[in-house]
Amino acid sequence: MANDTHGADHAVETLAEHGAEHAGPAFPPFDTSTFASQLFWLAIAFVLLYLFLSRLILPKLGGVIEQRKGKIASDLDEAARMKAEADEALVEADKQLATARAEARLNAEKARSEIDAKIAETSAAKTAELDAKLSEAEIRIDDMKAKAMANVASIAASTTGAILSQLGTTASKADIAASVAKSMDEVAA
Numbered sequence: 001m002a003n004d005t006h007g008a009d010h011a012v013e014t015l016a017e018h019g020a021e022h023a024g025p026a027f028p029p030f031d032t033s034t035f036a037s038q039l040f041w042l043a044i045a046f047v048l049l050y051l052f053l054s055r056l057i058l059p060k061l062g063g064v065i066e067q068r069k070g071k072i073a074s075d076l077d078e079a080a081r082m083k084a085e086a087d088e089a090l091v092e093a094d095k096q097l098a099t100a101r102a103e104a105r106l107n108a109e110k111a112r113s114e115i116d117a118k119i120a121e122t123s124a125a126k127t128a129e130l131d132a133k134l135s136e137a138e139i140r141i142d143d144m145k146a147k148a149m150a151n152v153a154s155i156a157a158s159t160t161g162a163i164l165s166q167l168g169t170t171a172s173k174a175d176i177a178a179s180v181a182k183s184m185d186e187v188a189a
Helices: 002-022 032-167 173-188
Strands: none
Touching: 032 173
């Protein structure tokens, strides 16, 4: 252990000697005797930096900023113009669409009225044709009815004559015909 302490003492002595050799003036920025000259040169450096920036860099930077502002303003103007054109085109398209709808509506109404007229015309023609056929059918039915009634009258007269002869009575054909005609008139009424 004694050796260990001796080594530590030796290291401290060596360090002290070594530090003493290099001990000299303090670090210049921390040396208080040079503060005045340091502040003077600091002021000169800032003035030169300010002049350099204000004369060379800032005008160029300002020019770029102004140019950019001009470009943005022209882009905004162009966008406003294009928006106005788009709005006008939209209004025009709406007008054309409304016109097209009105034309389509008129064409549809015209077509509907033409179709209705054709239907009415065809319906009237078919109705007239059916009425004519119905009239012809009624006439034929009336003719057939009249023929059937004429046959019925003659059949009724002969049947009545046969029944009367079976019953043992007789009547003239004129009386039988008058009696059958009277009965038929009563049935028809």
